[in-house]
Amino acid sequence: MIVSQEAPMLNMEWEWMPAEGVRSAELAATFARLQLAIGDDCVTLVEDQQTRSSRRSVTVSLYPLAEWLVFNWWFLRAGARAGHANHSYDSRHSLRASGDGFLWPNLKFFPEGTVTRLIWQRDKLFAPHSTLRYLAQGEVRVSSTGLQFVLANFVSSVIERLDELGVEGTALQAEWIGLRSIDEEETEFCIAAARLGLDPFADGPKFEAEIIEAATRLPSDILATFYDAVSPGNIETYSASR
Amino acid sequence: MDVSAESGCRGRSACSKFLPDSRRRPPGAARRCVRCSRKRSHETCGLRPVPARRAAAWSPLLAASASSVQQRRVLAPWAYGRPGARTWGMRAPKRHRPLRRARAAVPADVDLEAVAARVRYVGSSEHKTYPSFAGSPHPRADASKCDPSITDSSVVTLWLQDAIRSGNIGSLWEGDFPRYAWAAVGGVYYEGRLVNRVQGAYKGYPITDNEWKIIPQAEEWR
Numbered sequence: 001m002i003v004s005q006e007a008p009m010l011n012m013e014w015e016w017m018p019a020e021g022v023r024s025a026e027l028a029a030t031f032a033r034l035q036l037a038i039g040d041d042c043v044t045l046v047e048d049q050q051t052r053s054s055r056r057s058v059t060v061s062l063y064p065l066a067e068w069l070v071f072n073w074w075f076l077r078a079g080a081r082a083g084h085a086n087h088s089y090d091s092r093h094s095l096r097a098s099g100d101g102f103l104w105p106n107l108k109f110f111p112e113g114t115v116t117r118l119i120w121q122r123d124k125l126f127a128p129h130s131t132l133r134y135l136a137q138g139e140v141r142v143s144s145t146g147l148q149f150v151l152a153n154f155v156s157s158v159i160e161r162l163d164e165l166g167v168e169g170t171a172l173q174a175e176w177i178g179l180r181s182i183d184e185e186e187t188e189f190c191i192a193a194a195r196l197g198l199d200p201f202a203d204g205p206k207f208e209a210e211i212i213e214a215a216t217r218l219p220s221d222i223l224a225t226f227y228d229a230v231s232p233g234n235i236e237t238y239s240a241s242r
Numbered sequence: 243m244d245v246s247a248e249s250g251c252r253g254r255s256a257c258s259k260f261l262p263d264s265r266r267r268p269p270g271a272a273r274r275c276v277r278c279s280r281k282r283s284h285e286t287c288g289l290r291p292v293p294a295r296r297a298a299a300w301s302p303l304l305a306a307s308a309s310s311v312q313q314r315r316v317l318a319p320w321a322y323g324r325p326g327a328r329t330w331g332m333r334a335p336k337r338h339r340p341l342r343r344a345r346a347a348v349p350a351d352v353d354l355e356a357v358a359a360r361v362r363y364v365g366s367s368e369h370k371t372y373p374s375f376a377g378s379p380h381p382r383a384d385a386s387k388c389d390p391s392i393t394d395s396s397v398v399t400l401w402l403q404d405a406i407r408s409g410n411i412g413s414l415w416e417g418d419f420p421r422y423a424w425a426a427v428g429g430v431y432y433e434g435r436l437v438n439r440v441q442g443a444y445k446g447y448p449i450t451d452n453e454w455k456i457i458p459q460a461e462e463w464r
């Protein structure tokens with residue numbers, strides 16, 4: 001699919017806010033009003049039960065979102081296992097899994113090679129412990145490269161904010177440094193692991209030999225499809241039988 | 243042609259065949275071992291060694307004299323990979339870390355009883371809609387709201403301690419404390435989140451069933 005320059009892209013805008021009473025240093029430092037939009041659609045359009053009004057932004061800490069993006073970086077880039085849209089899949093692909101006590105939009109990322117499909121869904125009801133529900137829904141394909149640029153820019157900005165306010169030693173900062181120091185060979189492995197539904201730093205190393213051996217055995221034109229389809233425990237069996 | 247001598251590989255025999263055909267490599271990539279895809283050094287190659295019987299049956303002269311890797315693969319696909327297979331590098335990162343928000347086994351050297359004795363719930367104003375032990379509410383925060391009937395922080399501290407003692411904790415640790423702990427009270431799931439890694443202070447908030455379900459390994463609830 002050709003993505004033109006005018007194709008829609010995720011737009012993330014935020015404005016730092018005071019965070020009186022927020023206990024955690026990293027959550028307080030990154031407290032902000034956040035607006036997400038894709039083209040003309042506002043993903044963060046919400047109905048507020050308290051004020052009985054709607055608005056286009058939410059007031060949240062950006063730290064959990066940035067951390068979730070970085071920890072799931074490879075899944076957002078390459079983890080598209082068809083038929084695996086279960087709860088585990090949601091934890092890696094739905095922005096709602098950012099957690100830390102904030103209600104995030106149900107925006108899902110489905111990487112499909114050069115494009116990434118973004119699907120956002122409205123909340124039919126208010127969540128039990130929230131006075132908020134998201135109103136917008138839609139689906140669009142965006143350039144994967146452009147999306148990575150937007151997400152990386154967002155993460156960098158959050159880390160800059162932490163640095164400016166003297167918040168150090170967070171999991172986000174450590175993970176981002178680790179992610180940026182990955183070389184070309186490790187990138188290939190991380191993408192392969194993500195295709196298999198494995199976290200490259202937690203689960204992937206258990207299957208290192210099998211993943212690499214499959215890459216040496218199989219033609220490159222079917223390798224991505226192979227990783228997308230095979231169960232990690234069966235890599236060796238199926239790659240050897242071909 | 244002696245490939246191993248040409249490449250400088252000094253590792254095991256299965257890893258000593260380098261890919262001489264530069265057309266198969268991406269621009270700028272260094273020579274790599276066909277077998278394990280590593281550059282030059284092969285001490286840590288985790289691949290299975292080629293079985294001795296098959297290695298003996300393979301004619302090294304025949305394959306080594308082949309002019310291209312594609313021919314070598316036809317002659318000895320078990321050593322060089324199938325024809326058309328990718329040949330540039332792939333390597334697992336050395337850095338390991340746990341999943342971010344997953345229930346996990348308790349580390350062997352951790353005494354949960356001791357950890358539980360040191361934690362306390364302090365709350366946080368973004369989850370409050372009323373003045374409380376956590377201070378004035380933060381009305382603008384779009385966060386999960388606590389039940390107003392919870393007015394005693396010591397009760398919540400007991401929930402937190404029980405959750406940690408029973409191992410309902412996340413795999414991410416900050417200082418001496420787990421970042422997350424989970425408890426189910428009165429049919430409601432609560433998540434405790436570390437807010438001070440020195441003091442072991444936590445905030446807590448209710449989470450929905452759907453949020454609970456997307457926590458990896460949550461089904462192994464104890």
